[in-house]
Structure formats: C-alpha cells, structure tokens
Amino acid sequence: EEGFQQTPYDVLHPYADDTVLPSLLRRLLPQSAREEIEADLIRCGKRLVEEIRPLSAIVHHPTLVQYDHWGHRVDELHTSEGWRKLEEFGIKEGFVSIAYERKYDALSRVYSSAKILAMTGDCHVVMCPLGMTDGAARIIEVSGTEEMKRELLPRLISRDPSFAYMAGQWMTERPGGSDVSQSETTAIPTTRIPSDLGPPYLLSGFKWFSSAAEGNMAVALGRTSPVSQAPGSRGLSLFVIPLRHGAYPTPLSNGVRMHRLKNKFGTHGVPTAELELENTRGWLIGELGQGVKTVATVLNVTRILSALHLSGSLQRSISIARSYALVRTIDGGKTLLSNAPLHVATLADATLLYRAVTYMAFGTIELLGKSECGAASEEEEMRLRMLTPAVKAYASVRCPTAMEEMMGALGGLGYMEEVGIGRLIRDSLVERIWEGTVNVLALDLVRATKKPRVVESYMAWAQSVISSSAGVMELSAARKTIERLQGLLQNLLRLLSHALTNPLLPRIALNYFA
Ligand code: MFK
Ligand code: FAD
Secondary structure (H helix, E strand, C coil): CCCCCCCCCCCCCCCCCCCCHHHHHHHHCCHHHHHHHHHHHHHHHHHHHHHHHHHHHHCCCCEEEEECCCCCEEEEEECCHHHHHHHHHHHHCCCCHHHHHCCCHHHHHHHHHHHHHHHHCCCCCCHHHHHHHHHHHHHHHHHCCHHHHHHCHHHHCCCCCCCCCCEEEECCECCECCCCCCCCCEEEECCCCCCCCCCEEEEEEEEEEECCCCCCEEEEEEECCCCCCCCCCCCEEEEEEECCECCECCCHHHCEEEEEECCCCCCCCCCCEEEEEEEEEEEEECCCCCHHHHHHHHHHHHHHHHHHHHHHHHHHHHHHHHHHHCCCEECCCCEEHHHCHHHHHHHHHHHHHHHHHHHHHHHHHHHHHHHHCCCCCHHHHHHHHHHHHHHHHHHHHHHHHHHHHHHHCCHHHHHCHHHCHHHHHHHHHHHHCCCCCHHHHHHHHHHHHCCCCHHHHHHHHHHHHHHCCHHHHHHHHHHHHHHHHHHHHHHHHHHHHHHHHCCHHHHHHHHHHC
16 A cells, blocks of 8 residues: 555553543552452453454344244344343443442442443443343342342342343333323232232333343333322332243233334444333332332432443543544644644543543442442432432533544544444433433432432532642632633634624525525
8 A cells, every 4th residue: 555554543451541440449449459350450451452342343233023924923132243242241240240249348339330431432332231230130129029039139130141130121101201100001910920029910001212122121110000099100110020031931921012123323232122011910119109219229320320331431432532642643744643732632621521520420339339238328328319310410411522522533533433432422422311311310409409408418518528629629720710711712713703704694695595
C-alpha cells in the first residue's frame, strides 16, 4: 500500500490502565482484599480484551420462530452465538454471584461492581438479563418463600452456566410503564400442587416490554384486586413466573406466548419481547396488594447497575479516545493529539465526568453492600434511598453526551461501527427510559424525601462532605469560572453565526420556493 497509513492505537487494559478504578479501590478496600480483587480484575481484563472483545462481530439480533412446519405454535427464541457466549462469560466470572457469595462481606458489592464496570464496554448490555437476575436474587432473599430460597436462589447466584438461572422483570404494560396503576394483567388464586414454590395464581394479560426473554423465570406484577376496589397500584401483587423450570420446560408450556420481538434502536443482542399470558402459573412473592413496594427491591438494585452501565460505557469510550490521541498527529504531522491543548481539554472534561459518576456510583454501591449485609445505619439507608434514583438519572443524562464527544475525538474514525463508540452510545441511551425515565426518577427522589428526617439527614451528610473537601471545592469553583467563559464564548459564536446568516435566510427561502 502506498501513502499514509494510520498506526493503530494500543489496546488499554480495562482495569489496570483505567484512570479511576484502581485509585478508587485503594480508598475503598483494605489491602489484603484489594490484592486478591485486583489480581482477579487484571486476569478478567486480559480475557475481556483477548476473548470477549472479538465476540462483538457475532452478537446479533435474536430471532423468534412462532410456528413449526406442521403449523404448531412453538415460540422458539434464538439468541446469537456471541450473546450466549457473553452470558456464559458473565455467569462464570460471577457477575451476579460475587455479591451473594459475600466473601468480603459488605464490600463484596464493591468487588462485583468494579468487575462489572470493567466488563461493561465489551459485554453488549449482558448486564440487562444478569442485572435483573441480581435483582431477582435479592428479592427472593428479602421476600421469597423457603421453597423459592431452596429451589431458585442457588441457581440465580450460581457461577455454573449449566445450572444457573436468569430472570426477567415484567412490570410494563400497554397502559403505562411509569405509572403501572392501570395494569390489566389479572391474577386469580388457584389450588396448590406439590411443585408450587409459593401461593399459586393464574395470570392472564399482556406484558409489553419483557427483556431477558431467554430467562428461566420472571417477577411479574398482576392484579389481585380490581381498580375500583384498590386505588393506584394497591391492587397489584408480585409473582414469580416459571418459564424454563421444572414442569415448565418452555414459556409456552406455562401459557406464555411470544407475540413479537421489539425492533429496538440499541441493545440489539438483548431479546425484548411482547408476551401474552393465558392462565400462566405464578407464585405470590411478598404481601398481597404490595406488588410495587416488593418489586422496588429489584428496581433499587437494577438502577444502580444502570449507573454502572453508563459509567462503564463512558470509560470504554474515553479509553479508545485516549489511545487514539497517542497515535494521531495534527499540524502537518508535528504534534500528537495528546499534546494539543484543546483536544486534551475535551478528553479531560469527559474524564472528569467519568470520575464524578463513578465515585457517586460507588458511594451508592458501598451503601447497598452495607444494607444487604444488615450493616447500614438508619442514616445510611436513607442516603441509599436518595442516591439510587439520583445517580441513575444524572448518569443517564450526562454520560451519553460525553460519549458523543469521545466519538468526535476520533474524527471520522469514531463514527465507524468497528470502533464501537457508536454501539455504546446507542445502548446507553436506553438508560434514559428503562428502570424509570429521568423525570420519573426525579419524582422518585421527591417520594423518598417525604419520609421523616430524610432531607435533614441528607443535608447534614452533604454539608460534612463539603467541609471535608475544601480543596476540591476551590477546584470546582475554578472550573465553574472556566465553564462560564466557555458558555460566553459559545454564545458569542452563536450570535456571530446568526448575524452572518440571518440576512441571507429570507433570500435563500425565497429562492428555494421560487
Ligand atoms: C443495565 C442494568 C440492568 C438493568 C436492566 C433493565 C432491563 C429493563 C427492565 C425494565 O425497564 S423493568 C421496568 C422498570 N419500571 C420502572 O422502573 C417503573 C418506573 N416507575 C416508577 O418507578 C414509579 O415511581 C412506580 C411504578 C414505583 C410508581 O408506583 P406507585 O404505586 O404509584 O407508587 P407509590 O404508591 O408511590 O408507592 C408504592 C410503595 O412503593 C410505597 O411504599 P409505602 O406503601 O410504604 O408508602 C413507596 O414508598 C414504595 N416505593 C416506590 N418506589 C420505591 C419504593 N420503595 C423503595 N424504593 C423505590 N424506588
Ligand atoms: P410512559 O410511562 O408512557 O412515559 C412517557 C413519557 O411520560 C416519558 O417521558 C416519561 O418521563 C413521562 N412521564 C410519565 N409519567 C410522568 C409523570 N408523572 N410526570 C412527568 N412525566 C411523566 N419493562 C419491563 O417491565 N420489563 C423489561 O424487561 C423491560 N425492558 C425494556 C427494554 C427496552 C429496550 C426498553 C426501551 C424498555 C423496556 N421496558 C421494560 C419498559 C420500560 O421500563 C418503560 O418503557 C419505561 O418504564 C417507561 O414506560 P412507558 O414506555 O410506558 O412510557
């Protein structure tokens, strides 16, 4: 080949070369635990780069075969080979199990989260089914029957792909996903049989968005009292639905028909289905009429995982842009991008956000770990309740925009699918919607503040953070000034471009319509 050939960039290690995680773990973990955990992260990171990253080419949309050649309804779901391998990898690496093995007690959540963050960039949102599995494990720990704890929990938290179960979460119906009070699915009590793992009900209705459609079970809201008798969502209860378990080897065998797979903007490997339930057997979990309150345990785990999904996707985008800046030259080949102040400022902005989101997420994760081990104080429980919707909403608004900047940092190359930032942006945009839209989470924050003392406790903690980090505050004051200046400059540019183009606009419009 003649002419200029761009040197490919070096591959960075998702943990060892990260700008935030190693120092964060130094703060959070005692040395002995950190040494063991770091060794695992370094090993896993190597696998990610060598074995998992190449799977990207074989992660495709799932397909659904509804009828066989005899005309029988079969509803066979086929996920792509790459997707199946990613799930196997996630299960073996302990995506869900680490937090439940609790080898490091409350800090086990920090361990699993560090691993999840490092894995995110290459795992194509496999944390969707695995994250909901994590939430389902927690709900069974908290509210499950003894039978569920015996039969289902060990599978949900297993590292053995041939034994492990995955779980979905069916809340959203056609009348509303944010407001589930008009849910149409009915749940009618039925006679108990020996294989039941809880009080049995038959559910009939339509579940409009069901990800992890390849899973072995789901937790589903069903109506146990009519709207007229129970206001809001008080008529809804929560059920465990067996899908590929015991007497039900397929969803169809439990009355679950797959109508369609969603044709989505991103999360292409994830099977998200529209499901019709007809006398589907489910087992009550939690109290009757308390379905939303019970399922909130799942939501509060998956929302934190959502924040990790965003910070992990931003991490990967930054890591690509950093590597590129070390090989790409400008100014007639004289200057590396990594030495161009304006470019470095762009990378630094994204890195600052990544650091902020990751610290905020891990502050929340530390509390979740404590809460799960019964070690959180009342104040910490309140703070966890506040930080959970806040970090998910903040990250879902801020991270994708910073990822767009990182795409731009590679110029035209950044727009190429092979680089992967485009896929990360597509996937991360779903976080504005699932597990609560940004505004619904803002309202959830308001809901949390209605409990006594929550605001006072939060403000006292925030005050202590501010006074213990005076240096940081000075720095942030300096940043604010810079941001204001940048804003001013942008406004000036906008004014200038308007001044230049406005007189032309009517002429262009007239010519166009002439
Ligand atoms: C990548 C990482 C992994 C993620 C994978 C995800 C895959 C996709 C999965 C999904 O998208 S699943 C569907 C997710 N759906 C949502 O997140 C629903 C969004 N809507 C809300 O969150 C609404 O706020 C809600 C449905 C909860 C409103 O319901 P209600 O019944 O109108 O709420 P209400 O009456 O205020 O609360 C009922 C009880 O629940 C109250 O308790 P009390 O009865 O004791 O007062 C609330 O305090 C409690 N509650 C509600 N939200 C809570 C909560 N408790 C703790 N934490 C919460 N977040
Ligand atoms: P709506 O609730 O109709 O919201 C529409 C708009 O109204 C939003 O902008 C929202 O912010 C706004 N809004 C709603 N209420 C208020 C309010 N009180 N004040 C101000 N604004 C408000 N659901 C599941 O149950 N299980 C799944 O596995 C699942 N997987 C999904 C996978 C994907 C890829 C996607 C995109 C969605 C998935 N969902 C799943 C559904 C998701 O949880 C819902 O789409 C989401 O909760 C929003 O519900 P909705 O679509 O009915 O929108």
